[in-house]
Amino acid sequence: MEKPKKHYYVNVIEEVDDKMSEVMNFNFGGHHDLAAMVEKIKSAGLVEKDKHAKELALGIRFLHHVMKKNENVALFQKFYPQFEEFKKAFKEAVGCECGCNK
Secondary structure: OOOOOEEEEEEEEEEEOOEEEEEEEEEEEEOOOHHHHHHHHHHHOOOOOHHHHHHHHHHHHHHHHHHHHOOOOHHHHHHHHHHHHHHHHHHHHHOOOOOOOO
């Protein structure tokens, strides 16, 4: 059974000298529940700060998404086997039960 696709919208706002400005915005999707992923990272004690759990969850999802959408890039092809090993260890550490190979 295929999981429903979720959609996420990201706005990056930069602060310089107390002035805020949007520097980029984009959306992405997938079946992973980012909030649940953050909670699993925190529960597993992988990082000490809530902020770092959020950064880790987003970093993993963003990097994986870019590599999958650009499989023909030599740099990604070279790194992908190591990333897959990391992802497997990560899923074991946080207790991921999504059952996907994504």
